[in-house]
Every structure is written in structure tokens, then in C-alpha cells.
Amino acid sequence: MRAITFDTPGDPDVMTAAEIEVPEARPGEVLVKVSHAGVNRPDVVQRRGLYPPPPGASPILGLEVSGSIAALGEGVTRWLPGQKVCALVPGGGYAEYVRVDARHCLPVPEGVAMEQAAALPETMFTVWHNVFQRGMAREGETILVHGGTSGIGTTAIQLCKAFGMTVIVTCGSDAKCEAARNIGADHAVNYKGTDFVEAVKQITGGQGVELVLDMVAGDYVARNMQCLAPDGRHVTIAIQGGAKAEINMAALMMNRFTLTGSTLRPRSDDFKALLAQDIAENAWPMVGDGTFRPIMDEIFPLEEASAAHARMEAGDHIGKIVLAVAKG
Numbered sequence: 040m041r042a043i044t045f046d047t048p049g050d051p052d053v054m055t056a057a058e059i060e061v062p063e064a065r066p067g068e069v070l071v072k073v074s075h076a077g078v079n080r081p082d083v084v085q086r087r088g089l090y091p092p093p094p095g096a097s098p099i100l101g102l103e104v105s106g107s108i109a110a111l112g113e114g115v116t117r118w119l120p121g122q123k124v125c126a127l128v129p130g131g132g133y134a135e136y137v138r139v140d141a142r143h144c145l146p147v148p149e150g151v152a153m154e155q156a157a158a159l160p161e162t163m164f165t166v167w168h169n170v171f172q173r174g175m176a177r178e179g180e181t182i183l184v185h186g187g188t189s190g191i192g193t194t195a196i197q198l199c200k201a202f203g204m205t206v207i208v209t210c211g212s213d214a215k216c217e218a219a220r221n222i223g224a225d226h227a228v229n230y231k232g233t234d235f236v237e238a239v240k241q242i243t244g245g246q247g248v249e250l251v252l253d254m255v256a257g258d259y260v261a262r263n264m265q266c267l268a269p270d271g272r273h274v275t276i277a278i279q280g281g282a283k284a285e286i287n288m289a290a291l292m293m294n295r296f297t298l299t300g301s302t303l304r305p306r307s308d309d310f311k312a313l314l315a316q317d318i319a320e321n322a323w324p325m326v327g328d329g330t331f332r333p334i335m336d337e338i339f340p341l342e343e344a345s346a347a348h349a350r351m352e353a354g355d356h357i358g359k360i361v362l363a364v365a366k367g
Contacts, residue, residue: 042134048088075157101132142312257281275300334358
């Protein structure tokens with residue numbers, strides 16, 4: 040089968056198309072014939088040599104796919120050959136076939152294109168767990184989301200609005216702020232020209248937000264804490280601004296803040312299965328009825344994965360970047 044591989048870490052051009060063996064579905068797994076594969080920030084970090092796959096995972100890039108069931112592993116009864124699914128995978132998505140824990144698949148609803156389906160799992164799983172489970176988001180609350188036009192940001196906007204929240208996002212340009220508002224954000228702040236801490240205070244009348252979804256870390260953590268209302272929750276899901284932060288612990292104690300965070304990829308298969316079930320019950324109906332649709336940026340052929348990574352690293356994209364794997 041065709042797959043994208045790289046021998047040594049580096050820039051996007053280290054990736055090349057290669058012919059490798061088709062994997063076999065193990066007990067409890069399905070083999071998916073891949074239609075499309077989502078491109079995500081962790082793929083870029085792995086390609087640079089800074090994010091190795093977890094033990095037992097494929098070294099091939101790609102954390103989410105859409106496609107059809109090609110084969111069933113022993114003990115799998117839920118899915119049927121030929122059924123359209125999308126799935127969260129720990130690796131292996133940039134290939135014509137990928138083996139997947141059967142519990143990590145979700146059905147592709149009628150009316151959802153396969154390129155859209157491939158853009159759903161990674162961001163949906165990440166946002167659902169970190170905003171609604173770990174962040175305990177509730178109707179009527181206000182959330183601050185950094186990177187409002189990223190795949191995570193556009194997903195968070197739509198899900199939070201669907202559950203009755205007020206959404207403030209930060210973006211790197213006025214054009215991106217306008218795009219975020221068009222997607223559904225109540226307020227968008229251009230962090231390059233405006234202090235987002237002061238903007239949040241003004242927007243909330245000095246009350247602050249109940250929840251921050253942070254992808255930056257570093258010196259943003261202390262600034263995010265200034266945006267939080269008493270009893271506010273701060274959830275970190277990436278460290279693009281640095282792994283270390285200096286915070287005022289007295290402010291944390293006096294305001295009863297909760298600082299937490301998570302990474303999804305290394306979590307156990309059982310955890311991801313429970314998360315998939317929760318999403319299927321609570322969020323997937325919105326995909327089925329059209330309330331939620333992923334915001335799509337650009338689709339590249341599999342062989343142009345390097346161009347897809349270059350676009351992501353340039354930071355100009357709005358929404359999800361996807362690879363078209365199946366030919367024709």
C-alpha cells in the first residue's frame with residue numbers, strides 16, 4: 040500500500056511516498072481502507088522528531104481517518120465490511136490502510152462527506168474531553184479559546200455555542216477574527232494588536248471567564264489566570280509557547296482556580312473507547328443533524344503531505360487540513 044514515511048526528522052520535505060505492507064487487524068480491531076486523513080499539529084511535531092509515537096503505535100503519521108471497513112479482527116461484531124466510519128488512531132493515518140481499535144470508530148452520518156469525516160475525530164475527542172469532561176463546561180458560562188481558527192478552535196466554538204456558552208477567542212489577524220465570528224464566536228480578539236487580558240476584562244465587565252482552553256502555555260498561563268473568574272478552570276492541551284510557566288500561587292489559592300491539562304494520544308485504549316461512547320451519545324447527534332460541521336481549509340493529495348505540513352506551519356489555515364488518500 041502507499042504510505043507517507045520519513046527516515047530522519049526535519050522539515051516537511053523529509054516526507055516521501057513509499058510502498059509498505061498492509062497491516063492486519065488484530066483481535067478487537069478493524070482494518071480501515073482510508074479515504075481521507077486529517078493533518079494535525081502533533082503530526083508536525085512528530086515529523087520534527089519531538090513527539091515519538093506511543094509504544095505499539097504505527098510510526099507512520101496520522102491521528103484520524105475516514106474510510107470504509109475492509110476487514111474485521113477476531114471478536115468484532117459491531118461493524119460490517121464496507122461500512123463508512125471515521126476513527127481516532129494512535130498513528131498510521133497517512134496510508135491507504137490502517138488498523139484501528141474497533142471501539143474508536145464512529146459511523147459517518149448521511150450527508151457528511153468523507154473529507155469532512157476525516158476532520159472530525161482528533162479535534163472532537165480533544166475538545167469534548169478537555170472542555171466538557173475535564174473543564175466541566177456548563178451552559179451559561181463563558182470560555183476563552185486561544186487559536187480560534189485552528190481545527191481545535193473552530194471545533195470548540197461550535198460545540199460550546201451548541202451547549203449554550205459564550206465564546207471569546209484569540210486570533211492572529213483581523214481576517215481570522217472575522218472568520219471566527221462567522222463560525223459563531225461571540226467575541227474575537229486580535230492578540231497581535233490587543234492585550235487579550237484587558238479585552239476579556241472589558242468583554243466580561245471585569246468578571247472574567249469560567250474556563251480557558253489554552254494551547255500556548257509558557258507565559259500565557261499567568262495571563263490566562265488574570266482572565267479567570269473565581270473558581271475558574273484552566274485547561275492546557277499544547278505547549279506551543281513553552282513547557283514552563285511561572286504563576287502566582289497566592290492568586291490561585293485566593294480565587295480557587297483549577298489548573299489542569301491532558302494529552303490524548305498516550306491515553307489507554309479503554310479510556311478512548313469510553314470517550315468515543317460519550318461523544319456518540321452527546322455530540323455525534325449534532326453531526327448527524329447538521330448542527331455541527333468541521334470547518335475545512337484545504338485538501339491535499341496524499342503525495343503532497345509535505346505541502347500540507349508547510350501550510351499548517353505557516354499558520355494561515357482556517358479550520359482543518361486534510362489529505363485525500365484514496366485515488367479517484
